[in-house]
Amino acid sequence: MPNVPLKQWSLMLLVGIMIVLFLSQLPAIERGLQQRRQAVNVFQPNKATLLTDDNLVDSLSMLPLQEQLIKVGWDHAILTVDLQAAVPDDVWGDIGELIVFSYGEVHNVKQVLIRVFSDKDKNQNRSLLIAVESRKLEWTDKELSVLTPSSFSEASELMDRIRLLITPKGKRWIANFAN
Known part of the structure; x- marks a missing residue:
């Protein structure tokens, strides 16, 4: 039964490696979220090329x-x-x-x-x-x-x-x- 602790240790090692890889990707994820959180202009000036009653x-x-x-x-x-x-x-x-x-x-x-x-x-x-x-x-x-x-x-x-x-x-x- 020595294989059982080895399987547990290898599973924990694999999960640990995945957690480390995930944590290394957090700064990239944060940069993507910051770009989405930036202020968005609700009203953007529209440069008209034709004059109409509306503009x-x-x-x-x-x-x-x-x-x-x-x-x-x-x-x-x-x-x-x-x-x-x-x-x-x-x-x-x-x-x-x-x-x-x-x-x-x-x-x-x-x-x-x-x-x-x-x-x-x-x-x-x-x-x-x-x-x-x-x-x-x-x-x-x-x-x-x-x-x-x-x-x-x-x-x-x-x-x-x-x-x-x-x-x-x-x-x-x-x-x-x-x-």
């Missing part, structure tokens, strides 16, 4: 605009944006940002209409300062590829590509900041 607000809210958005609209490939003005230089940058976004980042905008309003006065009325219209057909692909928001200013040659209307009140507003 209009989300797409425009991601733009780094300096001026406050008052109203946005989307109708038959025409994007309309109303801004509340504070500083003229910021307005020109925002106009550039909106045009770059409309023609460079999304591919279904054919026309951009931007209106810039003053703050509300005592009677809760806003005054139109600047109106801008731009059409995608007036821009070449080469011009759109090198276009940056910072390249827009009141004196920029790019302003020839857009139709710009500055109201008399808008001219006074710009002159006040120039002084």
Whole structure:
């Protein structure tokens, strides 16, 4: 009967070796669990390539605009944006940002209409300062590829590509900041 203790010892040795091998795998198992436990974004920003009614607000809210958005609209490939003005230089940058976004980042905008309003006065009325219209057909692909928001200013040659209307009140507003 000397075989019985040998079988028990060999079984215990085999179980011991399996336990040691299992314990050596614990760090790998822990790394796998840590990757699963990492925070998962519930809301991930979706980079839209086509502008729609459903993603209009989300797409425009991601733009780094300096001026406050008052109203946005989307109708038959025409994007309309109303801004509340504070500083003229910021307005020109925002106009550039909106045009770059409309023609460079999304591919279904054919026309951009931007209106810039003053703050509300005592009677809760806003005054139109600047109106801008731009059409995608007036821009070449080469011009759109090198276009940056910072390249827009009141004196920029790019302003020839857009139709710009500055109201008399808008001219006074710009002159006040120039002084």
